[in-house]
Amino acid sequence: MTQLRVENLVVRLHGGANIVDDVSFDIAAGETFALLGESGCGKSMTALSLMRLLPDGVVNGGGAVHMDGTALFDLPERAMRDFRGGKMAMIFQEPGLSLNPVMTVGQQIAEVLALHRDLKGSGARERCIELLDQVGIPDAARRLDEYPFQLSGGMKQRVMIAMALAGSPQLLVADEPTTALDVTIQAQVLQLLRETQSRTGMAMLLITHDLGVVAENAHRVGVMYAGQIVEQATRTQLFAQPLHPYTQKLFAALPSAAHAGRALNAIPGNVPALGSIKQGCRFAARCDRAWSMCREQTPGWTLVEGQGVRCHLYGRDGIEQRALKDRKGGEDRHATGVVPVPNSHPGPLLQVEGLQVHFPIRKGILQRVVGQVKAVDGVSLTIPQQHTLALVGESGCGKTTLGKALLQLIAPTQGSIRFDGRELIGSSAYRAAMQMVFQDPYASLDPKMRVAEILEEGMSALNIGGGSSERQAHIDGLLDKCGLSRDSKWRYPHEFSGGQRQRIAIARALAVSPQLLVCDEPTSALDVSVQAQILNLLKSLQQELGLSYLFITHNLAVVEYLAQEVCVMYLGRIVERGTTEEVIRSPKHPYTQALLSAVPRMDDSGRKYVRLEGDMPSSANPPQGCHFAPRCPQAMSACMIYPEARRCSNTHSLSCHLYPDPT
CATH class of the missing domain: 3.40.50.300 (P-loop containing nucleotide triphosphate hydrolases)
Known part of the structure; x- marks a missing residue:
């Protein structure tokens, strides 16, 4: 009914x-x-x-x-x-x-x-x-x-x-x-x-x-573009054979392990302002298969084997088969180029040992310390040059706090942070060598400053570059690298789309020529097409400039595409680490298994959802022993003691009593 x-x-x-x-x-x-x-x-x-x-x-x-x-x-x-x-x-x-x-x-x-x-x-x-x-x-x-x-x-x-x-x-x-x-x-x-x-x-x-x-x-899907439904089909039909070029490009823009060695098929440009196109196909300006008719005549609604589509490719007899053949034969022809993943692992650029970030809990009139919030509690990790380490976990596990502590934006309580062999804690050295791309670019960009002022601010503060004209020339080069027009530097942040603002945030981080970028959920709220543009940009910049990334995210598809190594964090501690292939394809820790089982996938054959009971405990009062035990379906009496790290291979380790001590 x-x-x-x-x-x-x-x-x-x-x-x-x-x-x-x-x-x-x-x-x-x-x-x-x-x-x-x-x-x-x-x-x-x-x-x-x-x-x-x-x-x-x-x-x-x-x-x-x-x-x-x-x-x-x-x-x-x-x-x-x-x-x-x-x-x-x-x-x-x-x-x-x-x-x-x-x-x-x-x-x-x-x-x-x-x-x-x-x-x-x-x-x-x-x-x-x-x-x-x-x-x-x-x-x-x-x-x-x-x-x-x-x-x-x-x-x-x-x-x-x-x-x-x-x-x-x-x-x-x-x-x-x-x-x-x-x-x-x-x-x-x-x-x-x-x-x-x-x-x-x-x-x-x-x-x-x-x-x-x-x-x-x-059960059924309507694909919407610029105020119109351009394709409508059952879920099975759409995922088996998308007809409209826009739908095809959405699928092609998805990051995955299969695309790790090459650029994603990002959709160029942006969605036009609603109501701005009066005539022709609304997707024509971004479609590489458009011809003159697409700009002169508005396409009608056509049924192709029960699947509705609004596109001139399907408007005449015989065109449907040609269109499908073109799509199948040219699936990857619009890739923007191959970006090799670095195979060599030179000496470590960043070494973190036993890092702790504890915040005091104060109460009473005298504000006496009555406890500690253990946001980061003994984290160790290493990032080689031109390498991407992904840090994954639920909100509240300490990922962002760790990222800020590495940049000395939050004072560490204990531990060691060595950059290029030099200790950073207690030192202001290497301020320019490490920069951060924040999660919300709109909140992190000053709305009263033009883009040129935003990009020049860091250079001025760190005395980088010569006079203003030399810095402006450097800014023009940054905008070119980040895919923004040079005249955009005289505009304010509110005049840009979300994806463009994220490009500005990346350009700001690159302005002082860093070696390491801490990227805090840079694609979490972006559309799949804009996400593809940003990931392509990050990957090409890594290849061109030799950058290293600490990539904080909860999007595991992005991890598969971008990272060479993964650390899984829970309640301030690393519970599993390894190469992307090891952690994503063969997770050992019950928490990692639960995270991966919860990821919605287009092909979920054989996937069994592991439901976690309750919410993450407070880091002000972590559970005794293994912090994950209260939510773990495989918890046992031994979990009352926090497990030491166990090695599954030279590159894969985890903290869990389910696996025997190495002998």
Whole structure:
């Protein structure tokens, strides 16, 4: 039975251009329909239109939306409020901004129950606890009385899901429900949605740019570009044979071990501004198979063996087969070149031994120290020249703190950091030789400074370069290397896209000619196409400039593509390390196995999901013995003592009692 039907939906700026144009799809009860595409394609605006929650200045410009036979656009707002939150609910992309900061978790969920289930008092509280239990929040009765700021990002997202499910909706709109979450939390959230759907038969509109999430959760998929759906098919059809050049390029841009020796097929340029293209195919400017017709005529909707596509390649008899043949025969012809992975491992550039970063916990009027937060607790690692070491683990395990401690942005408590054979702790030497690319480029770039000033600031502070004219010439060269136009240096950060801002952040780090870059989740919130551009840039810079990288991430596909060695971190300590092949293909530690099992993949044959119970313990009060034991499905009595490192090979080691001591 069709739960939702969208017909020729148009959303436009008030008195302006269409930003969602002629979008049609339907979702059956118990079905998941995924809207896939880059940021700026109109996915979220489509969802807000269905809910009649469009922002000021944006209006519905036509079309119809029927929910369970009711025309939603014809309802008065009072009747729409009964639908919104009751029959249809939405999980918003950023839970931190969507939850009310001055209301407790319980009050916000109870509000939904009172409005749509007429449930109040003790009955409502019991139902709130039940909902929090369902979404996997431990100690639900206590969390009910806490405020959003007291919860982690994963917990906030689960509270949002509990609120959405409180009204027992027939349709759930999930707008990027797992963006920037750890893979373990992401797996729990998606599993919860699947279980709820199976139990209640609700329909789901899943908005995402993650092809792995689509592969594991969607029944049918609509690929959206610049306000239009350009391809629509079942999940099986789409992943077996994508038709539209845009969809093909999205697949080709995915990083993997198979692409490790060459550049990714990044999509050039950016998504055009919504409503800016009045005529022709909206993807033509970025498509290497476009011809004159693509710019002169808007392509119509064509069915190819039950798979819908909006492309001139499929508009005439016989063209379909030629297009498919071209695609299969030229899958890798657009690669931007081969980037060899260094095979030699010269002497270590960075050596870290027993590094600790502890933060004091102070209480009382006199602020006496009553404990320590052991953010980094005895980490040792080595990074050779022109080498990439990936550091992976859940949020809160100490990855970013370790990266900042290496650069002396946070004072280490104990241990040794040697760069090119010289001790760094207590010294200001080598400040220019090590730089950091931060996770959020918008937050790390001064909004009041132009790009030229941002790039010159580090050179001025470290007395690098000659006069201003010499530095400006150096800046022009940096912009060329990072794929930015030279005239962009006179613009401000807000005038750039997310991917361009990340390029500026990389250029800033390179301005002082470093030898080592600490890259802290530089691609975590980027679209797959922009991610491919940044990864290609990092790899080409490594080859050209001989850079070494400490790459902090939770994206294991990126690790497979970029890194030669991997360290897995849990609660301030390294629990497993080895070559990328050893750790990714043959993980030994139960935590590493759980991390890898949680990664959504397009081909999940033979994969068994290992669910971790609870959340990571606090580093202020770590468990006795093995820190992972309380969550480990294979824990035993020996785990009451922290295990020494065991070697599986010359390059592969781990800390786990499941493996015997080396003899």
